Amino acid sequence: MPAGDSAVRTGPWAVRDGLASFGEPATVLLRALDDVFTDWGTRSGAEQMTFPPLLSADDLRTLDYFRNFPHLGSPVSRIRPDRLEAHSSRTTVGPVPARDLADAGHLLPSAACYGCFLHFSGTRTETPLRVSTAAQCFRREDRYDGLRRLWGFTMREVICIGSAEHVRDHLEHFHGRLAAFAVDLGLPLSRQPATDPFFQKDGARAVMQLLAPVKDEYVHTDGTAVASMNNHRNFFGERRSLTYAGKPAFTGCVAFGLERWMHVLNERFEGDLRTAATAVRKAGEGE
């Protein structure tokens, strides 16, 4: 990544170890995308909320997180107090060795909506709740691929908590929004049922997924999934005592992977991210 003078500053982005840096045009485009998706949420009655940047292992365990995808997890530790001094005088290179790490009580989020369902645990509502939230999400992968598959990425979600019908209507509303937006931007997207990556094939949730499609992805012609519609049925409602009209609530969300949108828009606009940002804002305003 090191480079002389202006190359670093004017290049659109750089990726190393599945982690990305962005110059100004890319930073502005990420913001334009998030503004559009946030605005869609607000217009659909969603409240903007922010959830913790780390989630507790105990909370995630109640959502079958470790049962379904422990391999994706990024546990956050600290250097053991009795190893601090040794560590501060260490001069060799390399990672912080496992023997110097304390137990990890928290993990980085792998999706933005977990924090929402944990937050609303124990809530009894008689009206549907809609929430818009963004999070820096992290998924450990065997290999990373530019902006298409990052370890750390930004996800905006618009979540619905209510009846099965509320969730279905919510997802269909955003299906319309997304389809029109893609057409206006000249992005060919197709809606496809996903078998992954959210629910691992041999995990507990995968059984449910075979009974009813719960996740559709919006896939660009180059294979990049830029958004997904997720119908969790009443899984989170049951696990977190979150009820709508006296019964475990149904939940669903539309999720936007902002860096993946940048990847496909960079192709579409031939590297002119400033023009892409203008087009995104214009298309986002359309009805």
Add this chain to the structure above:
Amino acid sequence: MPAGDSAVRTGPWAVRDGLASFGEPATVLLRALDDVFTDWGTRSGAEQMTFPPLLSADDLRTLDYFRNFPHLGSPVSRIRPDRLEAHSSRTTVGPVPARDLADAGHLLPSAACYGCFLHFSGTRTETPLRVSTAAQCFRREDRYDGLRRLWGFTMREVICIGSAEHVRDHLEHFHGRLAAFAVDLGLPLSRQPATDPFFQKDGARAVMQLLAPVKDEYVHTDGTAVASMNNHRNFFGERRSLTYAGKPAFTGCVAFGLERWMHVLNERFEGDLRTAATAVRKAGEGE
């Protein structure tokens, strides 16, 4: 944090384990603050950039990170491949045990500017560089205190890379901005030399800090430091082969702790965060 119905949604925020959740008025206020500080950066000629959400242990070692504040660090690990199966079938509560963790090659950032100096490593510039960036930052502390001392928080920084004089002028320019903004908002802030928390007292950097003040904090009457001016002299320039006009560059930054601004504005506006957000936008536009 669990609560019935509207309390969770309309309360301004909740904090647990040094990690915060925000309702809509607080989310909107955080955004208003970031917009104002970003705009100041843009008007001063700074480019908006985004740096990786995790930093490598090797890179941090070149900045004396482990020598000065290893206790603040949040290393990010993964579950060891040979422990995945055991972990997925585990039913006991508690953290991910250290024996299940792999070596940690990366850490969460403790300040937004590290990513910038790492990114510009090896750069030779003949004109000063100004960069505006925000990051989710993390500092392990013995105890946390509401929004005043969080484990995870949001920092916006405007960074200058150039000569000693460029850095001095940059910091004085933002001193004027900050002072006028505080007056317009009715926030009594005083500028105080800091001996902490950025540079540990017995660390290598602390020696330099005794030779010349390198960090001033803007402290509210209740003791909350909401911003700081940091003059790193040519430390990052030397360590990362970043030169201005053929010599190790001088660097400095103004840093804004967004959640701490929210804490003091909540007091100032007696819990009315929507009015606070309007006042922030208005004061931010003033010259």
